[in-house]
Amino acid sequence: MGNLVWHDFARYVSITASLYAVWSGFYGIYFRKFFWDFIGGTLRDPGGLQPAPGAAVFITLIVKNPIIQIFAMIVGLFMLALEYPLPQLKSLSIHRSFALKIVLLLFQSFLTLLFYQGTNSALWSLIAAGSYARAIILGETMEEAKDNRGKGGRA
Amino acid sequence: MAESWFRREFLTGRRLAFNVIFYGLHFFFFGYGWYSQAINTKLAALNGLTFSVWTSRGAGLVLAFDGGLILIPMLRNIIRILRPKLTWLFPADENIWFHRQVAYSMAFWAMVHTTAHYVNFINVERTQVRKQIALEIHYTQPGGITGHFMLLIMVLMYATAHHKIRNQCFEAFWYTHHLAFFFMIGLYTHATGCFVRDSVDPAYSPIFPFYTTDHCLGYLSWRFIIWPGIIYFGERIYREYRARRSTRLSKVLVHPSGAMELRIVKPSFKYVAGQWLFVQIPELSRWQWHPFTITSAPEDPYVSIHIRQVGDWTRALGDRLGVGPSVVANMTQAALKGTEKDDKFLKGDFVELDSSTGISLPHVRIDGPYGAPAEDVFNCEVAVLIGAGIGVTPFASILKHIWYRQKKRNIGSLRRVEFFWVCRDAPSFGWFQSLLAEVEAAQADPNFLRINIYLTQKIGEDMLWNIAVNDAGAEYDPLTLLRTRTMFGRPDWMKIYSQMGMAIDCGQYIPGSKSQLKTKVGTYFCGPSPLAKAIKEATVKNTSATVNFTFAKEHF
Numbered sequence: 001m002g003n004l005v006w007h008d009f010a011r012y013v014s015i016t017a018s019l020y021a022v023w024s025g026f027y028g029i030y031f032r033k034f035f036w037d038f039i040g041g042t043l044r045d046p047g048g049l050q051p052a053p054g055a056a057v058f059i060t061l062i063v064k065n066p067i068i069q070i071f072a073m074i075v076g077l078f079m080l081a082l083e084y085p086l087p088q089l090k091s092l093s094i095h096r097s098f099a100l101k102i103v104l105l106l107f108q109s110f111l112t113l114l115f116y117q118g119t120n121s122a123l124w125s126l127i128a129a130g131s132y133a134r135a136i137i138l139g140e141t142m143e144e145a146k147d148n149r150g151k152g153g154r155a
Numbered sequence: 156m157a158e159s160w161f162r163r164e165f166l167t168g169r170r171l172a173f174n175v176i177f178y179g180l181h182f183f184f185f186g187y188g189w190y191s192q193a194i195n196t197k198l199a200a201l202n203g204l205t206f207s208v209w210t211s212r213g214a215g216l217v218l219a220f221d222g223g224l225i226l227i228p229m230l231r232n233i234i235r236i237l238r239p240k241l242t243w244l245f246p247a248d249e250n251i252w253f254h255r256q257v258a259y260s261m262a263f264w265a266m267v268h269t270t271a272h273y274v275n276f277i278n279v280e281r282t283q284v285r286k287q288i289a290l291e292i293h294y295t296q297p298g299g300i301t302g303h304f305m306l307l308i309m310v311l312m313y314a315t316a317h318h319k320i321r322n323q324c325f326e327a328f329w330y331t332h333h334l335a336f337f338f339m340i341g342l343y344t345h346a347t348g349c350f351v352r353d354s355v356d357p358a359y360s361p362i363f364p365f366y367t368t369d370h371c372l373g374y375l376s377w378r379f380i381i382w383p384g385i386i387y388f389g390e391r392i393y394r395e396y397r398a399r400r401s402t403r404l405s406k407v408l409v410h411p412s413g414a415m416e417l418r419i420v421k422p423s424f425k426y427v428a429g430q431w432l433f434v435q436i437p438e439l440s441r442w443q444w445h446p447f448t449i450t451s452a453p454e455d456p457y458v459s460i461h462i463r464q465v466g467d468w469t470r471a472l473g474d475r476l477g478v479g480p481s482v483v484a485n486m487t488q489a490a491l492k493g494t495e496k497d498d499k500f501l502k503g504d505f506v507e508l509d510s511s512t513g514i515s516l517p518h519v520r521i522d523g524p525y526g527a528p529a530e531d532v533f534n535c536e537v538a539v540l541i542g543a544g545i546g547v548t549p550f551a552s553i554l555k556h557i558w559y560r561q562k563k564r565n566i567g568s569l570r571r572v573e574f575f576w577v578c579r580d581a582p583s584f585g586w587f588q589s590l591l592a593e594v595e596a597a598q599a600d601p602n603f604l605r606i607n608i609y610l611t612q613k614i615g616e617d618m619l620w621n622i623a624v625n626d627a628g629a630e631y632d633p634l635t636l637l638r639t640r641t642m643f644g645r646p647d648w649m650k651i652y653s654q655m656g657m658a659i660d661c662g663q664y665i666p667g668s669k670s671q672l673k674t675k676v677g678t679y680f681c682g683p684s685p686l687a688k689a690i691k692e693a694t695v696k697n698t699s700a701t702v703n704f705t706f707a708k709e710h711f
Contacts, residue, residue, distance in 0.1 A: 004324035012314035027270060031277050038290055048280040049288050116289065117273050120303065124310055 007098060007140050010131030014105060015083050017124035021076030022106055024117035028069040033116035034058045062115050070109040072118060081103055096142040098132045105129035181217050181260060188216030188374070197372060204278050211271035213630050214264045216374055221261040222342045223380030227385045228254040231525050233390070235430075262313065265306065272302070285355075298346035301341035308341070310333045326443065340385045346373040374645040397423070398435065398520045405457060407516065409478045409588070415464070416450070418457040419519055428452055428556035429549045432523030434460065439471050444522060448480070448548035450590075452555035459523065461548065461587075475517060532557070533567030535677035535705070537659070541575040542689060543682025550574065550681070551590055554604075561603070570600065573655075577609045577646060577686070608641045648693040652704060656697045678706045 037059075040052030051059055061067045082104070085095045094100055109125035112118025165174050192198060192212035201208050228234070228250035276289035276299075293299040314320065315331040347364065349357035349371040358370035368375065400423045408416040417434075426432070426449060433444035445468060451459040464473045532538045532553060542550045554574065560566045591606060614622075659674050678694055680687055687708050694704035 004320070004327045008323070009314055009320055009327070012317055012320070013310060016314070023266070023270070024273075027274070031274055033277055033289070035290075038288060042282075043288060045283040045286070046281065048277075048283065067340050116277060120269075120306055123307065127310075 004139060005135075006131050006138060007135035007142060008074070010101075010128045010135060011083055013078065013124055013131060014101065014128035016078040017105070017121050017128050018083065018108065020121035020124065021072050021112050024112060024115075024121055025069040025071075025073035025076065028115050028117045029066040030074075031116070032063045032066055032069070032133065034062045035114060035116050035119060055077035058114065066112050068111055072115070072121075075104060075108045075111060076121075079108060085133060091144075096144070098136050098140075098142075102129045102132045102136075105132070172189060176259075176576070177256065180220070184217045184220050185213040185264075188213035195372065198351065200284050200353070203282065203284060204275055207271045207274035207278065211268055211275055212374075214268035214271060216376065217264045218261060218268055219342075219374065219376035219380055221257050221264065222339070223376075223383055225254065225257045225261065226383040230256075230383070230387055230390055231509075233386070233391070235525050258313070258316075258440065261652070262309065265309065269306065269611060282515065283417065292350070296350065298345055298350045299348075301345045305341045305345075307340055308338045329443070343377045343381050343384065346371075346375075346377065349373075394522050398522045400442070402518075402520055404516045404519045407476055410461075415462045415473065415476065415478065416459055417462065417519070418451075418459045419521060420457050421521060424451060424458055424521065426458070426524035428552040429500070429526075430459070430524035430552075431526045432460070432521050433525075433550075435520040435522070436472060436475075436517050437520065438517045439468060439475065443468060448552070450551040450555075452547060452552055452559050454556070454559040461551070463545075516640075532677065532679065533560070533569050535675040536568055536570045537573065537674065537676040538569060538571075538598075538653075539573045539575070539655075539676060539678040541678065541680045541682070543577045543578070543680075543686055544579060544635050546682035547576050547578070547587055548681075550679075553679075554594050555590070558605075572604045573607065574604065575607045575609065575646065577611060577682070579610075579612045607646070609646050610641050610643050611645055614643065647698070652693040652697040656699060656702045656704070659702050660699070673700075674702050676702060676704045680706065680708050684708075 034051055034055060037049050037051035037055060040054065041049040044050050058068075062069065079101075081089055082095060082101065089095045105125045105128050109122045109129065112125065113122040165171065189212060193202060193209050195202070231250075234250055276292045279285050279287060279292065280289040293303070311331050312334055315328045321328040347366060349359070349366045351373045352358060352370050353372060354370040358367045359365055360367045364377075400421070402419060402421040402424075404417060405420045406418040408418070410416060423430075429449075431446055431448045433446055435442075435444050445521075447460040447462065448558045449458060450461050451457060458627065462469050462472065464470045533542075540550050542548075552570075557566065557569070557572060594604065597608060655676070659676070678690065680690055691706045694706045698704045
């Protein structure tokens with residue numbers, strides 16, 4: 001009984017995950033750390049984990065220059081604009097495309113999984129992507145946005 | 156220009172007082188948590204992490220406070236008992252609203268706390284103040300594990316609790332919200348990893364709570380906040396026990412308008428007029444509980460509820476009883492067209508289903524009662540009962556109750572009852588009309604109960620002719636079949652109240668009321684909030700030295 005509309009549920013999870021991505025990317029710029037640096041890394045006292053030489057490319061992209069964090073923020077912000085949605089995007093068909101959202105969420109999940117602060121966002125983005133996939137399987141579609149015809153709640 | 160959202164939510168009346176106290180307490184706890192960490196010389200090593208550790212401790216204490224508060228508004232039985240004594244202090248019927256405020260605050264502080272800890276742990280790893288790496292603290296120690304799990308549970312619970320999801324699929328909300336059990340376990344055990352310590356290694360011990368407080372210097376907040384959790388758990392068990400006590404569905408009446416009246420016999424069930432209960436029918440759904448207003452009076456030998464077939468559960472119930480949506484749709488159509496207006500319908504005709512008719516009645520369980528007793532109706536001289544649309548249901552019970560007490564000559568100081576029903580399409584509430592007719596017919600004093608029905612629907616041509624032809628000179632109103640005439644359009648509350656006030660003043664309204672110092676007129680309203688606001692304004696404006704209008708809103 002009751003009919004869960006999966007893409008509605010996915011939207012809320014996706015908004016939360018994207019907000020997390022933006023926020024984690026932001027303070028990830030100040031505290032830069034490659035999440036997977038424990039693989040083959042050596043612990044130095046003080047100084048923390050020193051990543052293995054094989055991870056040099058990630059160190060360049062995350063620690064030396066916060067490229068991944070900035071990309072995660074951009075994807076997260078775009079995701080928010082798409083999900084909330086921004087008034088300019090409301091009438092476009094990409095706002096109603098689950099496939100695009102799944103792709104972006106997977107991308108967001110991949111990016112946030114790389115740096116230290118983003119792991120929760122990665123997990124939640126996967127959940128949101130999975131829920132959107134479920135919505136596609138069940139054949140759900142999103143209604144086209146209607147024009148605003150005034151506000152409710154007045155006697 | 157309507158008042159701004161911010162003004163309405165934060166800056167007016169009791170909201171303002173609530174916000175000052177609620178958020179004031181939050182900031183107090185944050186400040187205290189911060190300060191007591193920062194000055195603790197035993198924790199000097201941790202204080203080397205500076206701002207992040209102070210923030211995380213402060214936010215942690217706030218979260219503990221919220222965790223202790225979040226279950227309190229859900230202690231339904233305790234609230235029901237306390238409610239009549241505490242309505243002056245806080246609106247006890249707004250418990251779900253309070254639950255939400257705590258949840259919002261929790262989400263915010265969880266963000267602060269988590270961010271601070273991410274910074275803490277990366278600095279622990281860099282400075283090696285503890286010989287650990289950040290991910291060990293995050294994913295191998297109790298604090299980190301429970302924290303991450305609680306965040307995940309919160310995402311799922313908040314997402315499914317959104318009113319959009321809750322309305323389309325209550326089950327998704329209801330079942331997911333039971334993750335709260337694991338959330339609370341996580342909350343109470345969040346500190347067992349002994350992260351806040353003055354020793355090198357966690358000071359574990361073999362006895363409960365498995366760490367020694369000599370070296371583990373957390374706030375030990377779980378000792379305080381676990382009690383609402385225990386009480387809530389006990390209450391759920393008590394509710395289960397109470398629901399299992401013998402209950403029998405004795406009769407189902409199907410009214411012409413399609414409403415099903417369930418008459419349930421449960422000797423252990425005690426309630427007062429105007430309360431509501433939860434119903435479960437295991438045959439339809441093993442776990443779902445549905446709230447309904449009680450429509451019988453406490454004096455009745457049964458508990459009755461009226462169910463309209465509007466949702467999937469109520470439709471399934473209709474199908475189960477053999478009066479499915481199609482049958483009922485016909486009945487409702489007939490009622491709307493007015494074809495039922497034969498004289499025999501004056502007696503309130505209905506189809507009765509019980510075990511003798513060959514239909515087996517399903518097993519039912521009820522849980523309750525909860526909510527607003529309207530007992531204080533009998534403390535005022537004049538009671539104004541206003542129901543809007545479906546909001547009329549609690550008044551069925553109250554009117555019946557008044558009627559019973561009239562028969563027993565025990566109506567307190569109550570002298571007159573004004574009943575207003577503002578309704579868009581009266582015919583679809585046929586069952587209520589039959590009840591009103593019964594109460595109306597039983598009145599010995601024509602002035603005691605006055606029924607005012609306002610129909611706000613736009614009237615079609617057919618209906619107009621129907622009224623024109625049938626109304627003139629007829630004994631009963633053609634729409635409601637009551638002696639009282641239906642009025643059309645929206646009521647003008649200002650006028651109604653000012654006239655009532657004047658009539659009371661000059662002694663016309665209540666005979667002999669001159670001797671009294673002050674007449675108390677209590678208004679009881681159930682319906683949408685814009686209407687509530689209009690009525691409240693009217694009551695406030697018309698209160699004078701001799702007449703005191705009070706206003707109370709019912710929730711259901």
